[in-house]
Amino acid sequence: MKRFYGLLAVVAIAAIAFLIYSANQQPTGAVPGSSASTAPVSAQDSAFPGYILGSDSAPVKIVEFADYECPICALFATVQFPTIREQLIKTGKVQWILRDYPLPPTTHRWSHLAANAVACASEQGKAWDMIDAMFDHHDWALQSSNPTSVFRGLAQGVGVNPTTWDACVSADRYAGRIQASVSRGDALGVGGTPTFFIDRKEVAGTDRSSDRFQHLADSIIAAHPKKKK
Amino acid sequence: MSLHRQTVAVLALVGIAIATYLWLHAIGVVGALKCGTGGCEIVQASTYARLLGIPVAFYGVVGYVALFGLSVAASQPALVSRRWPTRWLVALSGTGLAFTLYLTSLEMFVIHAWCRWCLASAAVITAIFVTSLAGFFRKS
Numbered sequence: 001m002k003r004f005y006g007l008l009a010v011v012a013i014a015a016i017a018f019l020i021y022s023a024n025q026q027p028t029g030a031v032p033g034s035s036a037s038t039a040p041v042s043a044q045d046s047a048f049p050g051y052i053l054g055s056d057s058a059p060v061k062i063v064e065f066a067d068y069e070c071p072i073c074a075l076f077a078t079v080q081f082p083t084i085r086e087q088l089i090k091t092g093k094v095q096w097i098l099r100d101y102p103l104p105p106t107t108h109r110w111s112h113l114a115a116n117a118v119a120c121a122s123e124q125g126k127a128w129d130m131i132d133a134m135f136d137h138h139d140w141a142l143q144s145s146n147p148t149s150v151f152r153g154l155a156q157g158v159g160v161n162p163t164t165w166d167a168c169v170s171a172d173r174y175a176g177r178i179q180a181s182v183s184r185g186d187a188l189g190v191g192g193t194p195t196f197f198i199d200r201k202e203v204a205g206t207d208r209s210s211d212r213f214q215h216l217a218d219s220i221i222a223a224h225p226k227k228k229k
Numbered sequence: 230m231s232l233h234r235q236t237v238a239v240l241a242l243v244g245i246a247i248a249t250y251l252w253l254h255a256i257g258v259v260g261a262l263k264c265g266t267g268g269c270e271i272v273q274a275s276t277y278a279r280l281l282g283i284p285v286a287f288y289g290v291v292g293y294v295a296l297f298g299l300s301v302a303a304s305q306p307a308l309v310s311r312r313w314p315t316r317w318l319v320a321l322s323g324t325g326l327a328f329t330l331y332l333t334s335l336e337m338f339v340i341h342a343w344c345r346w347c348l349a350s351a352a353v354i355t356a357i358f359v360t361s362l363a364g365f366f367r368k369s
Contacts, residue, residue: 004235004304011239015246022250022259207279 039175046180051118051127053085054095059224060198060217062094065101065185067193068114068134069141076194076208077135083210093217098131100181101193110140110147112178117151119174121160129158233364234304237318237357241297244353248289251346255284264345272344277335285332289350292325296357315364322358329354 050063066073088094100119102111114134121130133154140147148169155165168174188197196203198216253259255273262269272278278285296318303314329351336343 001304004238007239008242008301011242011246015242015249018246019250019253019259022263023253 039172039179041176041180041183045176046184048177048180050097050099050181051122051131052095052097053128054089055092056095058089058092058095060088060094060220061097062203062213062217063097063099063197065099065181065188065190065193065195065197067101067103067108067111068118068131069108069111070103070193071138071141072208073194074135074138074141077132078138080208080210080213084213087210087214088217093221094213099185100178101185101190101195102178102182103193108141112175113146113148113169114151115178116169116172116174117148117155117165119177120165120168121155121158123168124160124164126155126158126160130155130160133158231304231309233360233367234300234309234314234318236360237322237364238297238300238304240353240357240360241293241300244293244350244357245290245297247346247350247353248286248293251286251350252284252290255279255286262344262346269344269346272336272340272342272347277332277340288328289325292321292328292354296321296325315361318361319358319365322354322361325354326358 066077068074084094084096089096100115102108102115105112118127118130118134121127134151137150137154140150143150151169152162152165156162185195188200189202194208196208196213198220203212203216250259251262251273254262255278262273280288299314299317299321302308303311303318308314332347333351336347
């Protein structure tokens, strides 16, 4: 019996030590402030509102802070977002605004590169095509090798001129804009990705289902009848 | 009889640690799961990671604590020769195993991602069930 209790004590101590160690690590994706870049931010960078999908006259505006390497963002983009796009954005109820919030390289090594890859596609009018491609082909996030060639293939696949895109990515042309978006997220209290805001209020909790966004949008429209289309 | 129950107690303690780790992650106390791939985060972020608004891992904590308490109590001299604790261990671990099989099938067929910690918990509850069953069929 003594051996039994001794074994239990050893297992319990090991478990408690592991849990305490884990609790002292950084929370998931919750490292604010953090971009791979400390690039100077111009007024134009700060003015960039994010990647917009949907009508400007939509009564509800939802801002998503996302990291392209984040698996939860990819899950949301591929499972829930198609329904949101069909039922809320295409119907004119919601305008969706995606803002960059790349986590630091210590958490997600290629996030900044991915954000820049999307930004470089955006200057050719292919932002959302590239965003969709990034999340639809998310295997790149599980590889340890530099995904630039994968991004190049995705960019070409959505109709981006690769030569122009190459020059843009190589120059890290949108570092300042990405940094500005991260700073904006920090100012709003973004603690991880994805984080959503409706009318500047954070959508709390881990329920990221399309049903929930449908309910939130309907509630806002019902509470403010003048917002109805 | 006692050896089976003591083995279950040790395994249940390991299960408590795993389930607590997943639960603390679900409520934001611990950081990114040490998973090797993004599978754990995908599974934990899915809608199936909560049941009735409560993280599934919490049900695991409760189940393992029940198994641990019962197996430790059943290892005491006063209960060691009684059969009913073993029957309860089989019933409890069987229920846990059935629930785990359901969750694992979701990972395989619906979520298409594997959470290694969930698989570790599945291995533990399977071992507990097999050990309990062995105790049940053992001639006392």
